[in-house]
Amino acid sequence: MKKTVLFLTALLLVSVAVSAQTDSQEKYAYTMKTIAGPEKDMIKVFSISYAYAPKDIETAILQKLKTEGLSYKKAKNGFYAFKGVRYNALWNRTCDFYISITGTKSTGTIYFAISQGYDNFMDDSNADENKKISDWLVSLDDCVKNYLHNQKITEAEEEVNEASKEIDKIKSQQTKAEKKVKDAEDEIQAFEAQRTVVDNENLDNVDTKALEKDKKLSDKLNSKLNKLKYDLDELKAKLEKAIQNHKEKRKKLDDLKSNRPQ
Numbered sequence: 001m002k003k004t005v006l007f008l009t010a011l012l013l014v015s016v017a018v019s020a021q022t023d024s025q026e027k028y029a030y031t032m033k034t035i036a037g038p039e040k041d042m043i044k045v046f047s048i049s050y051a052y053a054p055k056d057i058e059t060a061i062l063q064k065l066k067t068e069g070l071s072y073k074k075a076k077n078g079f080y081a082f083k084g085v086r087y088n089a090l091w092n093r094t095c096d097f098y099i100s101i102t103g104t105k106s107t108g109t110i111y112f113a114i115s116q117g118y119d120n121f122m123d124d125s126n127a128d129e130n131k132k133i134s135d136w137l138v139s140l141d142d143c144v145k146n147y148l149h150n151q152k153i154t155e156a157e158e159e160v161n162e163a164s165k166e167i168d169k170i171k172s173q174q175t176k177a178e179k180k181v182k183d184a185e186d187e188i189q190a191f192e193a194q195r196t197v198v199d200n201e202n203l204d205n206v207d208t209k210a211l212e213k214d215k216k217l218s219d220k221l222n223s224k225l226n227k228l229k230y231d232l233d234e235l236k237a238k239l240e241k242a243i244q245n246h247k248e249k250r251k252k253l254d255d256l257k258s259n260r261p262q
Contacts, residue, residue: 028134030112032124037113038075038098044123046112048137052144054108058101060147061110061140078102079111089136090114091129112137145261156253163246170239177232184225191221 030046037043050057062072062080068087075081079100086094096115103109112133115121124130195214196207 028124028130029138030134033111035111036077037121038077038079038081038100039119040076041119043113043121046114046124046133046137047109048112048140049103049107049109050141050144051107052148053105054101054103056148057103057108057110057140057144060144061099061101063147064140064143079113089139090132110137110140142261149256149261153253153256156249156256159249160246160253163242163249167239167242167246170235170242174232174235174239177228177235181225181228181232184221184228188218188221188225191217 030048032044033047034042034044037045065072065082068089070082070085070087072080072082075098077100079098081096081098083096084094085097086092087097090097091114093116096117098111098113098115100111101108102111113121114129114133122129195218196210
């Protein structure tokens with residue numbers, strides 16, 4: 001009976017320990033993996049995955065760390081090495097840490113390793129440090145979101161600039177077209193002032209060849225004017241579309257700027 005009680009007590013303690021360990025692990029966002037590290041030896045790394053392209057994750061993280069005053073060197077196996085740094089977001093001591101991002105087109109996995117120096121890599125046995133690393137890895141989600149949003153803003157700004165250039169281009173073309181119409185109208189006016197006029201008093205003296213020549217020239221000048229007016233109307237319609245396009249691009253940019261990720 002005594003043995004049975006001791007056995008049940010031991011079993012209960014083991015169950016409590018396992019439950020506590022599970023509860024403790026659940027608060028951390030990362031998983032631990034063993035992979036080839038920055039020196040090609042097998043090490044434990046903290047890992048977390050996000051539904052973003054690996055290249056976007058990589059660029060966002062490196063930009064963030066650069067903004068925070070850290071610089072890196074390329075290490076082996078696709079790792080970026082930040083050596084001899086003091087980065088309180090991870091640890092309040094000088095350390096080395098390494099980051100690698102792999103994955104597919106739409107999902108990237110971050111591998112993170114931290115060392116106290118001389119490749120003395122830390123595992124997940126330190127609860128306080130685990131929490132800081134977990135929080136930092138989770139914060140990278142917002143980091144990537146902001147990076148991608150800023151990219152959209154940059155692209156939208158370029159679209160607005162291109163739309164503005166298109167308006168300026170069409171306005172310049174319209175100014176030239178209006179001048180051509182005015183010149184053609186002046187040419188017709190000058191022609192009308194000099195062309196042969198037929199009335200009842202000079203019917204017998206009219207040069208029919210001159211009349212035919214004037215008619216051909218008149219038709220030519222009016223045809224030219226009509227074509228220029230048509231081209232001008234086309235440019236006016238094109239300008240209206242360009243202005244509307246610019247308004248839409250501007251609204252898209254304003255919406256992006258006013259709806260940044262929280």
